[in-house]
Amino acid sequence: MVAFCVANFAQADLSTQFQDASAAGLANRSLQDIALSALKFLLGIVAVISIIVVVVSGIRYITAAGQEENVEKAKKILTYAVVGLAVALLGLAIVKAVFTMTNIPLAAL
Numbered sequence: 001m002v003a004f005c006v007a008n009f010a011q012a013d014l015s016t017q018f019q020d021a022s023a024a025g026l027a028n029r030s031l032q033d034i035a036l037s038a039l040k041f042l043l044g045i046v047a048v049i050s051i052i053v054v055v056v057s058g059i060r061y062i063t064a065a066g067q068e069e070n071v072e073k074a075k076k077i078l079t080y081a082v083v084g085l086a087v088a089l090l091g092l093a094i095v096k097a098v099f100t101m102t103n104i105p106l107a108a109l
Contacts, residue, residue: 032099039095046088053081 029037057078064070 036095039092043088043092046085050081050085050088053084054078057081 057074060077061071061074064074
């Protein structure tokens with residue numbers, strides 16, 4: 001059984017794995033383009049999560065019904081959401097600054 005699996009693996013055409021990467025467009029892109037695309041994707045995820053957390057914080061604030069402890073929790077959650085989004089945007093600004101200082105083109109940003 002093991003010999004059969006090894007024989008089939010040896011006969012497999014491994015070049016098809018690399019053709020999948022070419023079909024995805026990764027073979028035609030530079031490392032900087034891939035890194036910037038990944039950064040923009042992650043920034044989009046952080047933005048969506050921040051919006052969801054802001055909405056949850058607003059709901060907690062509205063449903064606090066004047067209880068000071070719940071109001072403070074809602075304010076703290078809102079503060080953390082805004083700080084998280086600010087840190088993500090600051091990360092993008094730092095990447096842009098580093099690319100500008102090293103003369104790497106910013107076509108993807």
